[in-house]
Amino acid sequence: MLSTLGEVCGLAWDKNALFTRTLALEQMLTTGGGWQDQAGGIFRGIKMIETSSGLKQSPVLRWLPDQLFEQDYANKNILLYYTGITRIAKNILHEIVRGIFLNSPRHLGVIEEIADNARSAFNAIQMASYSSLVESVRESWRLNQLLDSGTNPPEVQGILDKVKDYLDATKLLGAGGGGYLLMFAKDRDAAERIRKTLAENPPNNRARFVHFALSDQGLQLTRS
Numbered sequence: 001m002l003s004t005l006g007e008v009c010g011l012a013w014d015k016n017a018l019f020t021r022t023l024a025l026e027q028m029l030t031t032g033g034g035w036q037d038q039a040g041g042i043f044r045g046i047k048m049i050e051t052s053s054g055l056k057q058s059p060v061l062r063w064l065p066d067q068l069f070e071q072d073y074a075n076k077n078i079l080l081y082y083t084g085i086t087r088i089a090k091n092i093l094h095e096i097v098r099g100i101f102l103n104s105p106r107h108l109g110v111i112e113e114i115a116d117n118a119r120s121a122f123n124a125i126q127m128a129s130y131s132s133l134v135e136s137v138r139e140s141w142r143l144n145q146l147l148d149s150g151t152n153p154p155e156v157q158g159i160l161d162k163v164k165d166y167l168d169a170t171k172l173l174g175a176g177g178g179g180y181l182l183m184f185a186k187d188r189d190a191a192e193r194i195r196k197t198l199a200e201n202p203p204n205n206r207a208r209f210v211h212f213a214l215s216d217q218g219l220q221l222t223r224s
Contacts, residue, residue: 003221015042015219019059035059037174044218048122067128069214077130077191079183081198084206085155086179110147117143134184138169155203156181163197166190180210 002021006013013021022038039049039059046064051057069078117139124132144151151172159181160170169184185191195209202208 003219007221016058018042018219020057023057042219044215046125046214048118062122064122064125065128066214068125068130068133073130074213075211076188077185079185079191079194080210080212081159081181081183082206082208082210083156083159083179083181084202084204084208085153087153107147110143114140114143114147134169137171137182137184141169141171144171159198159203159207162201163194166193166197 002025003013003018005011006018019035019038019042023035035051035057036049039061043049043059043061046066046069048062048064050060050062067073117136121133121136121140124136141152156172160167163183166185167183167190168186171182173180173182183194185194198207198209
């Protein structure tokens with residue numbers, strides 16, 4: 001929406017400006033969101049995104065090879081599932097931010113582990129090591145739940161329980177508010193079993209598998 005407004009009004013906002021203005025808008029809306037979602041969507045491909053501390057956030061991006069997310073793995077070993085279970089992530093985010101502001105040792109310790117694990121995932125993708133990436137995703141899901149148990153609601157756990165024998169790793173994307181679940185199957189046969197199990201026993205009438213691919217262009221604005 002901001003990109004469209006900027007174009008219509010001739011404001012000449014570049015991608016970095018959109019990044020900053022989206023962050024400001026989220027704070028005005030009191031959602032308490034961070035910068036990772038818009039950075040992931042605005043800039044193409046798969047990448048490591050880092051910023052320094054302070055009010056002014058200037059993202060530094062390092063792009064990664066996409067072998068693990070091309071046709072040999074995407075939608076075969078790696079599955080994207082829309083759970084149909086959506087919620088507002090605002091309360092989860094507020095509780096986490098509150099713990100950080102209060103210098104809670106538990107919160108700060110987990111946040112540091114999450115940053116370390118992001119670097120492990122970066123290395124795994126850089127080396128095109130599927131097994132190492134699976135380990136990082138598994139650890140990410142553990143840390144997400146350690147940071148806040150509400151990350152994994154009972155309805156989502158119910159889905160995972162149905163296919164746990166076929167899964168190597170999984171996690172809800174973001175804070176889980178969008179309802180998308182990323183699943184890493186043990187192998188191709190296990191992936192098919194996951195598809196069959198959830199197709200035959202969906203958690204609700206909205207749930208479905210979603211074909212996914214990395215964007216090679218990032219944010220696009222079109223006129224009609």
